[in-house]
Amino acid sequence: MSSPSFDPHATTVHAQCLCGAVQLDAKLPSLWLSHCHCQRCQRAHGSAFVTWVGLEAAHCEVRDPQGFLRWYLAETQAERGFCTHCGSTLFFRSPRxxxxxxxxxxxxxxxxxxxxxxxxxxxxxxxxxxxxPNDGLPRRRSEDA
Known part of the structure; x- marks a missing residue:
């Protein structure tokens, strides 16, 4: 993607794993966009933080014709969706x-x-x-997330 990485007029979004076996198409608007610094995200992604977009599940179409998408169920009842072929973590869902x-x-x-x-x-x-420190974004603690 070239800068800026957002377009306020966008109506759809596409995502895919590294190998392209698992894909998503979704209708916008998105619900929110957040940088998550929790330790679960750090460990699941091997990264300092993960940037997530919240979408209405009813507006999402996930395509996985080869059956590579699996869901890891965490102790919090949250699930992380990943491609078993390339290892990309793609999704998160939770009863919360x-x-x-x-x-x-x-x-x-x-x-x-x-x-x-x-x-x-x-x-x-x-x-x-x-x-x-001057990115203009609020910094929220876990209890405020």
Whole structure:
């Protein structure tokens, strides 16, 4: 994607895993866009933080013709969807947010309708990754997420 990475007039979004076996097409508008700094996301993605977009699940079409999509059920009853062929983590869903599908923004191939809005789980952000203190985004703790 070229800069800016969002287009307020976008009406659809496409995502796929690294190998392309699992794909998603969704209707916009998105519900929110957030940088998550929780330790579960850090470990699941091997990254300092993960940027997620919240979408209405009813507006999402997931295609997995080869059956590579699997869901890891965490102790919190949340599930992380990943491709068993290439290992890409793609999705998150939880009873805490019924009717939503959360999609990893790094897997998008098209622009979203909004820019990031917040850093969540800020109390567990890592100090080895520099984050612009003047990015204008609020930093929320876990209990506020």
């Amino acid at each position: 947010w019924p009717g939503e599908l959360h999609v990893v923004v790094a897997n998008l191939t098209t622009r979203l309708d909004r820019a990031p809005q917040v850093h969540t789980h800020w109390e567990t952000h890592v100090d080895w990754c520099a984050i612009d």
